[in-house]
Amino acid sequence: MKKVMAAVMLSMIWSAVTVAAGTEYRMRVDGLACPYCAYGIEKKLKEIEGVGKIDVDLNAGLVIVDVAEGTSLTEPQMKTLFQDAGFTYRSMTEKSLDESAKHE
Amino acid sequence: MGKRILKALGGVTVVLLGLAVIVWLVWIPSAREVGYEFVSTWGEPGNAPGQFHDPTGIAVTATEVFVSDARNARIQVFDFDGHFKRQFGTKGDGPGRLGRPMNLRIDGDELYVADYWNDRIQVFGLDGAPHRSIGKSGKDPGEFNAPGGVAVAGNGDLYVADFYGQRIQQLHADGSFVRQWGHTGKVGIRAGEFNYPTDVALADDGTLYVADGYNDRVQVFSPEGRFVRKWGGPFGMNIFGPFNGWFATVTRITLDSSGNVFVADFYNNRVQKFSPDGTFLSTFGSKGTGPGQFEKVIAVAVARDGTVFVADFANNRIQKWQPKP
Numbered sequence: 001m002k003k004v005m006a007a008v009m010l011s012m013i014w015s016a017v018t019v020a021a022g023t024e025y026r027m028r029v030d031g032l033a034c035p036y037c038a039y040g041i042e043k044k045l046k047e048i049e050g051v052g053k054i055d056v057d058l059n060a061g062l063v064i065v066d067v068a069e070g071t072s073l074t075e076p077q078m079k080t081l082f083q084d085a086g087f088t089y090r091s092m093t094e095k096s097l098d099e100s101a102k103h104e
Numbered sequence: 105m106g107k108r109i110l111k112a113l114g115g116v117t118v119v120l121l122g123l124a125v126i127v128w129l130v131w132i133p134s135a136r137e138v139g140y141e142f143v144s145t146w147g148e149p150g151n152a153p154g155q156f157h158d159p160t161g162i163a164v165t166a167t168e169v170f171v172s173d174a175r176n177a178r179i180q181v182f183d184f185d186g187h188f189k190r191q192f193g194t195k196g197d198g199p200g201r202l203g204r205p206m207n208l209r210i211d212g213d214e215l216y217v218a219d220y221w222n223d224r225i226q227v228f229g230l231d232g233a234p235h236r237s238i239g240k241s242g243k244d245p246g247e248f249n250a251p252g253g254v255a256v257a258g259n260g261d262l263y264v265a266d267f268y269g270q271r272i273q274q275l276h277a278d279g280s281f282v283r284q285w286g287h288t289g290k291v292g293i294r295a296g297e298f299n300y301p302t303d304v305a306l307a308d309d310g311t312l313y314v315a316d317g318y319n320d321r322v323q324v325f326s327p328e329g330r331f332v333r334k335w336g337g338p339f340g341m342n343i344f345g346p347f348n349g350w351f352a353t354v355t356r357i358t359l360d361s362s363g364n365v366f367v368a369d370f371y372n373n374r375v376q377k378f379s380p381d382g383t384f385l386s387t388f389g390s391k392g393t394g395p396g397q398f399e400k401v402i403a404v405a406v407a408r409d410g411t412v413f414v415a416d417f418a419n420n421r422i423q424k425w426q427p428k429p
């Protein structure tokens with residue numbers, strides 16, 4: 001019985017972790033020039049509730065954002081955000097952070 | 105027919121060569137000084153004392169070097185040989201806390217920090233004690249949208265490069281607004297307009313020098329606030345390039361004790377030096393990871409004796425240079 005209970009508990013914990021995995025967004029942006037840009041974008045993204053890790057690759061023109069489960073970033077929202085920050089939004093892809101973790 | 109085409113092409117070539125010679129003669133000046141030589145370097149990636157995660161600003165006293173260590177949200181202090189002395193600041197937005205510290209300025213016995221994420225100028229004692237903070241987030245007079253650099257006048261007034269505000273603001277020491285240059289939030293390339301200004305410097309007579317970041321130029325204003333001149337590529341109008349006197353993103357401007365102007369030329373991986381009237385004097389630095397090479401020069405400071413300290417951004421280190429004998 002104890003083994004069954006433990007298995008159920010583990011299953012519940014695993015499910016919770018999976019559900020709470022969130023999403024990774026990768027956005028292509030034109031016009032990133034220096035750390036001032038990178039920090040400016042980080043600052044604006046940080047203001048969105050649920051946004052976690054942010055990576056800005058200046059050379060590749062790539063912004064990678066992890067968000068918590070329940071948070072989603074939309075293209076119109078990102079277009080406006082990057083325009084306000086002085087850059088041109090190009091495209092966005094997304095995948096589950098759980099999926100990302102499996103590939104690592 | 106073939107001869108005509110050849111003749112026309114020859115004519116075009118001559119015209120282009122002529123233009124290239126004119127550009128060379130008019131807009132690419134030769135060095136007027138012997139320049140600088142590399143002395144030493146310190147620092148590496150990390151978060152321990154003496155290590156950096158994005159060094160973005162630098163300032164010096166007679167004996168110490170202060171460095172903005174942006175992603176570590178701290179200021180580190182070294183002696184002139186690179187020995188670590190102390191550090192202060194932690195991540196956050198309370199008094200004494202920092203959110204991406206950028207360009208630094210020392211005035212008397214205080215350190216002024218452009219606190220980029222927190223939209224304020226923080227003032228510390230040189231020992232690291234937080235003294236006061238000026239400004240808050242916003243677009244109104246006296247408010248900031250990502251300040252990149254600050255200069256301090258003899259009467260205590262502050263001049264602040266408001267990066268996303270696209271303006272330079274002059275404030276009294278208590279933060280009350282005096283005046284501004286540039287149109288709030290609007291990029292411009294004409295004289296008196298800005299394209300993401302990153303830093304400012306003040307001469308002893310009150311002349312204001314602005315690092316007009318993405319316009320790839322320096323702009324100069326008289327003590328009364330009138331536009332005086334601009335330089336950086338042909339006509340100082342957002343034309344970037346690798347030649348003497350041209351820039352590729354300007355991230356820091358500072359003056360030496362003679363009033364000469366030192367500029368951090370970010371993407372050209374070098375420091376350029378000009379006379380107070382903008383005459384090109386010399387340059388040093390090239391791209392790389394070896395001694396005396398840079399991976400993006402983001403900030404520069406000049407000591408009283410002429411020694412130059414440079415924040416080598418992507419190499420996460422500081423370099424020390426001195427005038428050639």
